[in-house]
Amino acid sequence: xRTLRDAALLTRKDLVSLRRAPLVLILLACYPLLIAGxxxxxxxxxxxxxxVAIVDLDQIPPKVEVAGHTYDLKDMIDEVAKNVRxxxxxxxxxxxxxxxxxxxxxxxxxxxxxxxxxxVASSPEVxxxxxxxxxxxxxxxxxxxxxxxxxxxxxxxxxxxxxxxxSVIRNGGTADFLGSDYKVLGxxxxxxxxxxxxxxxxxxxxxxxxxxxxxxxxxxxxxxxxVAQPIKLATATRNGRGWLLSAQMQAYALALTISIxxxxxxxxVTASERDENVACxxxxxxxxxxxxxxxxxxxxxxxxxxxxxxxxxxxxVIVEVGDIAGGQPWQRIPLVLLGVVLFGAALGAIGTxxxxxxxxxxxxxxxxxxxxxxxxxxxxxxxxxAPPAGYVSDIFPFSHGERxxxxxxxxxxxxxxxxxxxxxxxxxxxxxxxxxRLAQPRLTEA
Amino acid sequence: xxxxxxxASTISRRFGRVIALExxxxxxxxxxxxxxxxPNGAGKSTLMAILAGAxxxxxxxxxxxxxxxxxxxxxxxxxxxxxxxxxxLVLFARLEQMKGPEHEAEQMLERFSLxxxxxxxxxxxxxxxxxxxxxxxxxxxxxxxxxxxTASLDPKQRALLWREAQRHIEDGGAVLFSSQNIEEVExxxxxxxxxxxxxxxxxxxxxxxxxxxxEP
Numbered sequence: 001x002r003t004l005r006d007a008a009l010l011t012r013k014d015l016v017s018l019r020r021a022p023l024v025l026i027l028l029a030c031y032p033l034l035i036a037g038x039x040x041x042x043x044x045x046x047x048x049x050x051x052v053a054i055v056d057l058d059q060i061p062p063k064v065e066v067a068g069h070t071y072d073l074k075d076m077i078d079e080v081a082k083n084v085r086x087x088x089x090x091x092x093x094x095x096x097x098x099x100x101x102x103x104x105x106x107x108x109x110x111x112x113x114x115x116x117x118x119x120v121a122s123s124p125e126v127x128x129x130x131x132x133x134x135x136x137x138x139x140x141x142x143x144x145x146x147x148x149x150x151x152x153x154x155x156x157x158x159x160x161x162x163x164x165x166x167s168v169i170r171n172g173g174t175a176d177f178l179g180s181d182y183k184v185l186g187x188x189x190x191x192x193x194x195x196x197x198x199x200x201x202x203x204x205x206x207x208x209x210x211x212x213x214x215x216x217x218x219x220x221x222x223x224x225x226x227v228a229q230p231i232k233l234a235t236a237t238r239n240g241r242g243w244l245l246s247a248q249m250q251a252y253a254l255a256l257t258i259s260i261x262x263x264x265x266x267x268x269v270t271a272s273e274r275d276e277n278v279a280c281x282x283x284x285x286x287x288x289x290x291x292x293x294x295x296x297x298x299x300x301x302x303x304x305x306x307x308x309x310x311x312x313x314x315x316x317v318i319v320e321v322g323d324i325a326g327g328q329p330w331q332r333i334p335l336v337l338l339g340v341v342l343f344g345a346a347l348g349a350i351g352t353x354x355x356x357x358x359x360x361x362x363x364x365x366x367x368x369x370x371x372x373x374x375x376x377x378x379x380x381x382x383x384x385x386a387p388p389a390g391y392v393s394d395i396f397p398f399s400h401g402e403r404x405x406x407x408x409x410x411x412x413x414x415x416x417x418x419x420x421x422x423x424x425x426x427x428x429x430x431x432x433x434x435x436x437r438l439a440q441p442r443l444t445e446a
Numbered sequence: 447x448x449x450x451x452x453x454a455s456t457i458s459r460r461f462g463r464v465i466a467l468e469x470x471x472x473x474x475x476x477x478x479x480x481x482x483x484x485p486n487g488a489g490k491s492t493l494m495a496i497l498a499g500a501x502x503x504x505x506x507x508x509x510x511x512x513x514x515x516x517x518x519x520x521x522x523x524x525x526x527x528x529x530x531x532x533x534x535l536v537l538f539a540r541l542e543q544m545k546g547p548e549h550e551a552e553q554m555l556e557r558f559s560l561x562x563x564x565x566x567x568x569x570x571x572x573x574x575x576x577x578x579x580x581x582x583x584x585x586x587x588x589x590x591x592x593x594x595x596t597a598s599l600d601p602k603q604r605a606l607l608w609r610e611a612q613r614h615i616e617d618g619g620a621v622l623f624s625s626q627n628i629e630e631v632e633x634x635x636x637x638x639x640x641x642x643x644x645x646x647x648x649x650x651x652x653x654x655x656x657x658x659x660x661e662p
Contacts, residue, residue, distance in 0.1 A: 017528035284499035
């Protein structure tokens with residue numbers, strides 16, 4: 001009971017001290033927001049199109065005729081390459097660009113590509129080389145998408161051509177095949193001619209066969225239209241949330257701001273006890289070390305809660321005023337704030353540890369910032385790209401907090417995510433508070 | 447014979463491989479003012495901090511008699527700069543679990559003539575030292591440990607501080623103070639202990655110390 005009472009007295013004292021240093025409080029709140037904005041911008045750029053080089057060894061002409069259609073292949077490539085930026089380079093330039101990281105991949109169109117494409121005898125190949133960087137898998141996927149889009153365009157042309165042949169066989173006319181023109185009678189006309197020939201006893205059998213063949217070809221024509229695009233994707237752009245207002249951005253803004261704020265605050269107020277020469281007075285039995293630790297964690301939690309509420313309200317107001325689709329999920333805000341409490345407390349415990357280890361306040365604040373940035377950046381690396389970064393990140397609160405906030409804000413059934421993440425944050429609070437408690441003698445001993 | 451309020455038996459302190467304080471025996475009895483003297487780095491502040499319970503001894507035993515309490519004035523002022531003197535006193539009175547903390551704090555404020563409405567960070571060094579002494583006296587300690595209490599005070603403030611120390615002794619308490627000022631030691635101490643490089647090199651009356659100190 002006394003432990004809690006003493007912790008409350010010290011927390012109140014710290015809040016009064018903070019109120020009397022509004023500049024510090026404003027800086028503490030604005031600096032993380034600025035960092036959040038910058039990281040958000042960088043993360044936005046991470047979604048921008050990577051640069052890919054194309055080496056044209058076949059000297060593709062401006063117009064290429066394939067299956068009776070004339071294509072501008074270069075234009076087609078530019079058109080379908082929506083997710084990458086294409087640079088047409090020589091082989092040597094491309095190799096150099098890949099080495100220096102100027103491009104993340106190189107597509108090589110081999111010599112004889114167009115002839116092979118026209119012959120339809122076998123599928124021509126393009127080679128794709130990529131660097132071993134973290135985004136190589138993403139770029140490979142985008143290259144697969146590019147080839148898929150090109151194939152689809154060509155496939156449509158081939159099928160249109162095939163459907164044309166079927167139509168000629170059914171109805172007659174002139175067909176161009178491998179560069180030569182052929183005049184075709186057509187099943188329908190052949191059937192009419194045979195039907196008129198009453199003297200031939202087998203004509204009726206041939207007419208029945210032609211009926212069957214014509215029906216089969218008609219069905220083939222219909223199927224060919226369907227095979228060209230078995231599933232169509234209708235894409236429409238609506239007035240949805242942009243990156244800046246996305247759930248992920250809100251979660252990042254919260255997690256990043258509170259990470260820096262709670263760490264720096266926990267470290268600074270802990271070290272300030274030493275700076276003011278009071279830590280040794282408290283540590284001689286006046287206040288238990290648990291009380292002192294609890295007071296600093298409580299302060300970091302209270303300020304995190306206040307700043308977290310302001311951030312959520314600010315996003316909410318922007319979303320509502322801007323009439324953004326979906327609106328701000330106001331009913332979920334208490335759930336998010338529950339996460340903020342656990343998150344701020346766990347980070348406050350780490351901050352208290354830094355404050356106890358540092359020699360004085362300035363070192364503590366600098367130390368907190370030096371620790372905060374790697375924690376945040378580790379948490380931003382997708383686990384699929386670098387699993388070890390994910391494991392290291394697990395022992396810090398950032399990624400758990402970010403997942404908690406994101407899920408609490410927008411998942412339809414958030415408990416499956418926020419339940420385990422809340423347990424993680426609670427566990428990390430206990431872990432880091434225990435470590436900070438071990439470091440307390442360094443703070444309180446004269 | 448005066449009651450022993452605090453007794454230290456062979457207490458010592460090491461910082462890694464450095465010996466800051468060799469084993470020392472010390473007793474503080476009711477009604478006495480003991481001066482702790484010695485050059486810088488002699489181990490005076492280390493001994494004070496151990497006696498105050500702010501630093502763990504590497505060896506030895508420290509015992510505080512019965513209900514005796516220890517008040518400590520560290521060498522550097524110790525209070526919260528962004529609280530006023532009154533707020534500091536109220537906070538520490540509450541942490542000391544005193545009854546009527548606001549009343550106790552106001553009495554201390556008046557006793558030490560401290561301004562109530564200014565943040566402690568903006569007080570003069572003398573006022574800050576007096577505030578630290580007022581905090582040390584909260585909870586009515588029997589033993590008062592003063593680490594170079596007058597180093598940064600003007601003569602008027604020194605007189606005020608010694609008046610408070612004298613009052614404490616007359617009330618049956620004991621004072622252990624460290625000082626570099628021989629005149630102060632001769633005037634206020636009833637006993638002198640001298641340290642050098644962490645070792646006890648002298649123990650006796652102020653008169654004996656004066657003679658000892660003049661010896662080559």
